Amino acid sequence: MKEILNTMLSALTRGEGVMLCSILKADGSSPRGAGAHMAVFSDGTALGTVGGGAVERQSILLARELLKGKRNALRDFALHPEAANSTGMVCGGDVTVWFQYIPPENAAQIGVLRAWRDALGGGRNVWLCLVLDGETLREFRLLTADELRHGTEGFFTSRPYWDGSTFVEPIVRAGRVYLFGAGHVGRALAPVLHYIGFEVTVYDNRAELASPAHFPTAHEIIVGDFRRIFDTDALQVQLRLLFVLSRIDHLQYNHIRLLIQCSGRNQRRYAG
Secondary structure, eight states: OHHHHHHHHHHHHTTOOEEEEEEEEEESSOSSOTTOEEEEOTTSOEEEOSSSHHHHHHHHHHHHHHHHHTOOEEEEEEOSTTSTTBOSOOSOOEEEEEEEEEOTTOHHHHHHHHHHHHHTTOSSOEEEEEEEETTEEEEEEEEEGGGOOTTOTTTSSSSOEEOSSEEEEEEEOOOEEEEEOOSHHHHHHHHHHHHTTOEEEEEESOTTTSSTTTOTTOSEEEEOOGGGGGGOGGGSOOSSEEEEEOSOOHHHHHHHHHHHHHHOOTTOEEOO
């Protein structure tokens, strides 16, 4: 995706409009799922894919027309021959593709593309958010976990979401690990977790062990009483988490077990 975004930004810098084609929804059997992207440029070339075959061929042809007219479009493609809007493909599914024209003078949209590129490979959860009114783009932005409004968490998960007007796609899924226990096992595990892309929060009741000197790569270090674990705002967590226990006695384990159970969603995992 970074190559697509870099090429789009280069074209926009040269004063050329570009078309971003995105699968918003894929039902049944289809070559690519929601969140697949393809860019089409003023010279007619394309980069990326929305599935190949007839869907991609028709998408490129339409994108070229839309580029000339500087217009957006929302189209459904049927991948079964009996449908009126059939592409001739026999995969058996349906896909919805959004064609977004990005003009070289639109600084706001270009800023989103640049932020999207820069976010890739980062350590924060980031989502792309589109709000459409028919074929009119009402909103195009990136959101981090810190920017989510209360009550919207169900839309911002690890899977793309489309309800006919709002599309949300996770473009960076950093994940977070809560490491309970700051002993030698935790000290060995934390830098490995950080290296593979997790944000690590260390929790222990021993201040001499739970310190930046012992955990220089930790995103957060909490020194607290395991009996008062529910009083820690940082542990009232959302989104994708992994819980790891290291050197925890039976009483401490019971408190943490309650936290994991009460945190609720099946996106959270306990590693042991």
